[in-house]
Amino acid sequence: MTNDNDWVPDGADVLRPSAARVYDFLLGGGHxxxxxxxAAAHIERVLPxxxxxxxxxxxFLRRAVRHVVxxxxxxxLDLGSGIPTVGNVHExxxxxxxxxxxxxxxxxxIAVEHSRLLLEGDERTAVVEADLTDPDAVLASPSVRDLLDTGDPVGLLMVAVFHFVPDRLDPAGLVQRYLSALPPGxxxxxxxxxADHDPEGMAQVAATMAAxxxxxxxxxxxxxxxxxxxLDVVEPGVVDADLWRPEPGATDPDGPARGVYAGVGRLRVG
Known part of the structure; x- marks a missing residue:
């Protein structure tokens, strides 16, 4: 963990685990x-x-961004972008x-504040503080409007976000709202x-994060x-993240790390 706490906004709750910060730790980050x-240590005990x-x-995020470019x-447009960590989208x-x-x-x-510090002076990036489950607020942001209003195609990233959205908020409906705002192409x-591959372990992960x-x-x-x-889903479809267009020589000898489904689709026209 870094000793420089300039990235911690006043009033931030650092006594309860945050999914963004747990993810940062699991990736080897310092925020x-x-x-x-x-929380991460407990998750690793039940899900080695x-x-x-x-x-x-x-x-998968890195490969998807490269594919879209x-x-x-x-x-x-990166929704639920989290704390800037290993392999940022703009990089x-x-x-x-x-x-x-x-x-x-x-x-x-904390994710928003640190993103702003990291991206200060970069005219090709912007940070918006908003909740992806409120698409009207997200899409009304000046930075997002500027991105979408040109009519140029956009790469919409919804990576590892919907498992934080309960059914009552209709995840599929939220996707459709965003799709309705995207330019063709x-x-x-x-x-x-x-939890398909490890119901017991993932149930304990959910219990760890429940509070x-x-x-x-x-x-x-x-x-x-x-x-x-x-969406017209591109090959190889929606698969285990490790199996989505893996880079040559990147195959893990222990097989794919099962637990994340991932895919990329192109907005269907007409």
């Missing part, structure tokens, strides 16, 4: 507190491959195409944790697929 590390699952999700899309996209623009959206104060990348500000709601494959309605 987490004792409560986050304690938790770090592999976290890394597989982050690696390769399709000629250089404008990204990946701008390495592939220096003209890439990224708008990060998150409601977690846009791409959407989605990943979602599942945090970020309770978790794991969904089976068929429910995850409802998030892709209205």
């Amino acid at each position: 987490n507190f004792a409560a986050d590390r304690a 491959h938790a770090r592999r699952v976290a890394r597989s999700n982050r690696a 390769g399709e000629g899309v250089t404008r990204f 990946i996209a701008q390495r592939a195409d220096p003209t890439s623009r990224v708008v990060y959206v998150d409601h977690e104060p 846009s791409f959407v990348a989605i990943s979602h944790l599942t 945090s500000p970020n309770p978790m709601f794991f969904r089976p494959y068929d429910r995850v697929m409802t998030l892709f309605e209205g």
Whole structure:
């Protein structure tokens, strides 16, 4: 953990674990507190491959961004972006195409504050403090409007966010609201944790996070697929994150880290 706490806004609750900070810790980042590390340690006891699952999700994000840039899309809207950590979207996209623009959206104060510090002076990035479950507020943000109003295709990133959204908020309906605002030719990348492969372990993970500000709601494959309605899913479809267009030589000898379904779709026109 860093000794420089300039990234911690006044009033931030550091005594309860935050999903963004637990994820940061599992990825080897330094923006987490004792409560986050304690929660991560418990998760690793009940789910020994938790770090592999976290890394597989982050690696999917990198590959998805590269794929979308390769399709000629250089404008990204990253919902639930979390704490800037290993492999930020703007770094990946701008390495592939220096003209890439990224708008990060998150409601977690520490994630937003640290993102603003990190991105200060970068005219091709912006940070919006908003909750992705309030799409009207997100889409009304000046930074998001500027990104969408040109009519250029956008890469919409909803990576590892919907397992924090309860059924009562209609995750599939939220996706549709965002799709309705996207220009033609846009791409959407989605990943979602599942308990399909380890129900007992994931039940204990959910129990660990139940008292945090970020309770978790794991969904089976068929429910995850409802998030892709209205999209033409690109090959290889919605699969384990490690199996989505893996890089040559990146195959883990222990097999894929199962626990995250991931896919990319293109907005269906007409």
